[in-house]
Amino acid sequence: MNGNCLFSPSPPPRLFPPRSIPSLSPSVYRRTGVSDDVAVECRNLCFSATTRPGISVPILRDCSFRIPSGQLWMLLGPNGCGKSTLLKILAGVVNPTSGTVFVEKPKNFVFQNPDHQVVMPTVEADVAFGLGKYPDMSLEEVKSRVITALDAVGMRDYMQRPIQTLSGGQKQRVAIAGALAEACKVLLLDELTTSLDESDQLGVIKAVKELIHAKKGGGDVTALWVTHRLEELEYADGAVYMENGRVVRHGDAATVLDFIKAKQSSYIDQIGFSLYCHRFAVNLSVSHRLIQTLKW
Numbered sequence: 473m474n475g476n477c478l479f480s481p482s483p484p485p486r487l488f489p490p491r492s493i494p495s496l497s498p499s500v501y502r503r504t505g506v507s508d509d510v511a512v513e514c515r516n517l518c519f520s521a522t523t524r525p526g527i528s529v530p531i532l533r534d535c536s537f538r539i540p541s542g543q544l545w546m547l548l549g550p551n552g553c554g555k556s557t558l559l560k561i562l563a564g565v566v567n568p569t570s571g572t573v574f575v576e577k578p579k580n581f582v583f584q585n586p587d588h589q590v591v592m593p594t595v596e597a598d599v600a601f602g603l604g605k606y607p608d609m610s611l612e613e614v615k616s617r618v619i620t621a622l623d624a625v626g627m628r629d630y631m632q633r634p635i636q637t638l639s640g641g642q643k644q645r646v647a648i649a650g651a652l653a654e655a656c657k658v659l660l661l662d663e664l665t666t667s668l669d670e671s672d673q674l675g676v677i678k679a680v681k682e683l684i685h686a687k688k689g690g691g692d693v694t695a696l697w698v699t700h701r702l703e704e705l706e707y708a709d710g711a712v713y714m715e716n717g718r719v720v721r722h723g724d725a726a727t728v729l730d731f732i733k734a735k736q737s738s739y740i741d742q743i744g745f746s747l748y749c750h751r752f753a754v755n756l757s758v759s760h761r762l763i764q765t766l767k768w
């Protein structure tokens with residue numbers, strides 16, 4: 473590899489959102505009272521959006537949970553329950569209305585669509601791109617970080633590949649490697665597998681799980697993964713389940729999965745009972761009409 477191909481002396485202007493995100497309001501993003509083995513913690517977090525006519529609409533209501541360091545957690549819930557809003561608050565892109573948030577730094581946000589995040593012509597240059605903000609870093613250090621990060625996501629053999637020749641899942645892994653190269657401690661991953669085929673979905677989720685459990689890429693990495701797919705819970709250590717802006721359950725993945733399945737089956741039972749009642753009523757009405765007709 474030719475390390476000199478990684479950078480021009482001054483990095484090109486950034487067209488896309490940075491991978492490392494500055495916190496908006498330090499007063500709500502603090503570690504006060506959070507133990508050292510916790511990577512993410514929210515306490516009584518609320519967020520309301522103000523609509524055009526000036527009406528305040530509650531989106532997140534009193535959300536509290538904590539994620540231990542070095543674990544992969546999933547954030548689940550029905551459409552519109554507030555998952556993306558919560559992730560944006562954790563990323564520091566949106567400020568909460570009240571409550572406190574702690575997210576270990578450096579933290580990185582990986583977007584749903586990798587094309588919004590992979591910006592350079594080759595895999596190697598893309599993973600190195602974020603390191604351009606450390607002008608004193610030697611090329612050897614850059615090279616070593618790029619190799620370690622690509623190794624962590626199983627993409628080392630693709631180092632010289634043009635980005636446009638990669639599949640969606642491979643691009644996701646390159647985006648994750650870019651975050652790891654910057655030695656991030658917390659990865660915030662927004663529905664990465666939504667647009668991927670089944671093998672790419674598994675490839676990305678396994679890469680994240682392996683890097684967390686193998687502690688590759690240097691130190692403990694913690695990930696929070698937003699998903700709609702219940703089957704992805706199988707790969708998680710823990711989960712947060714939301715409904716209507718509230719955290720309804722959080723804890724180990726198996727317990728949260730059991731809770732969601734129980735909810736689903738009670739919902740199916742309710743529908744079944746309603747259908748049964750409906751059919752019974754229809755049958756009754758038909759029988760009644762039949763009797764009337766026969767009488768006539």
Ligand SMILES: Nc1ncnc2c1ncn2[C@@H]1O[C@H](COP(=O)(O)OP(=O)(O)OP(=O)(O)O)[C@@H](O)[C@H]1O
Nearest residue numbers: 521522529531549550551552553554555556557558
């Ligand atoms: N700035 C805003 N103004 C008004 N309403 C908003 C705003 N941001 C989010 N919402 C509303 O808040 C609710 C939660 O949105 P959010 O995108 O966080 O949900 P989600 O769980 O990520 O949904 P999905 O699973 O469909 O992606 C939605 O009803 C959304 O319309």
